[in-house]
Amino acid sequence: QVQLVESGGGVVQPGKSLRLSCAGSGFTFSSYVIHWVRQAPGKGLEWVTSIFYDGSDQDYADAVKGRFTVSRDNSGSTAYLQMDSLRHEDTAVYFCARLDSSGSDRFFQYWGQGTPVTVSS
Amino acid sequence: IQLTQSPSFLSASVGDRVTITCRASLGLSTYLAWYQQKPGKAPKLLIYGASSLLSGVPSRFSGSGSGTQFTLTISSLQPEDFAIYYCQQLNTDPPTFGQGTKVEIK
Numbered sequence: 001q002v003q004l005v006e007s008g009g010g011v012v013q014p015g016k017s018l019r020l021s022c023a024g025s026g027f028t029f030s031s032y033v034i035h036w037v038r039q040a041p042g043k044g045l046e047w048v049t050s051i052f053y054d055g056s057d058q059d060y061a062d063a064v065k066g067r068f069t070v071s072r073d074n075s076g077s078t079a080y081l082q083m084d085s086l087r088h089e090d091t092a093v094y095f096c097a098r099l100d101s102s103g104s105d106r107f108f109q110y111w112g113q114g115t116p117v118t119v120s121s
Numbered sequence: 122i123q124l125t126q127s128p129s130f131l132s133a134s135v136g137d138r139v140t141i142t143c144r145a146s147l148g149l150s151t152y153l154a155w156y157q158q159k160p161g162k163a164p165k166l167l168i169y170g171a172s173s174l175l176s177g178v179p180s181r182f183s184g185s186g187s188g189t190q191f192t193l194t195i196s197s198l199q200p201e202d203f204a205i206y207y208c209q210q211l212n213t214d215p216p217t218f219g220q221g222t223k224v225e226i227k
Contacts, residue, residue: 035216045156045164045207045218059215095163105170106211107154111163 002026002110004096009115012086020081020115022096029077030054033099035108036070036081038092038117048094051079064090086119093117122147122210124219132227139195141222143208148188152212155184155193158221159204167206168193198224 008020022034036048049060049070058070069082079096093116097108123146133139143153151171156164166175168184171191181196195202203226208219 037218044221045158045209047215047217050215061215102169102173105152105173106216107166107169108156108164108209108216109166109175111165114163 002098004098004110004112006094006096006112006115009094009117011118011120013121014087014119016086017082017084018086018117020083020094022079022112024077024098030074034072034079035097035099037095037097039095040092049081083117088119091117091119122149122213122217124208124210124217126208126219126222128222129220130223130225132225133198134227135198135200137198139198139224141193141206143191143219145189145210149210149212151187152210153186153191154209154211156207156209157204158207164207
């Protein structure tokens with residue numbers, strides 16, 4: 001069965017770095033665009049970044065551009081989110097999700113369970 | 122593209138018919154999805170392409186709309202449906218979400 005499992009979250013001081021991982025199983029990882037979505041405590045869903053099948057293209061939300069870097073290792077079926085210069089407002093649960101499609105429709109059918117990141121001094 | 126859901130909160134009883142609206146700042150054709158999220162869990166896809174029900178999702182859920190106005194309807198609210206619902210546009214990158222609608226028990 002399709003699974004996405006995030007790891008790497010934790011408590012980190014402002015200005016420090018953290019790297020999240022998203023391990024995929026049960027599908028051909030290299031055939032899917034992977035997205036990261038975050039959810040601050042008590043808030044809604046916020047799209048963060050996406051990475052193309054082969055890693056050749058990425059897109060970032062303005063709030064994280066220049067601080068976060070997304071990458072992937074298709075041989076290891078894992079995507080990564082390198083988060084640098086972390087700020088209090090980056091505190092959230094971070095989810096990875098697989099972009100699926102049916103015809104021309106696109107959607108996030110499979111999500112990881114989320115990994116919490118707390119930025120606090 | 123900005124998505125605005127209404128209402129942000131609604132209180133309903135088991136068996137009620139519930140409708141949630143999602144309005145887009147630009148036309149989306151039918152590239153809109155609906156998700157359900159329960160506390161401490163990842164979002165769960167319900168509807169894609171504005172009106173296509175994901176296999177395995179109960180038929181009491183339905184979606185409609187195109188362009189800039191969309192609705193999610195729950196025909197007869199069940200206890201397990203009390204959750205937060207989000208719309209998401211996938212017409213234009215980046216894919217953005219509405220602010221959510223919390224459905225609570227009256």
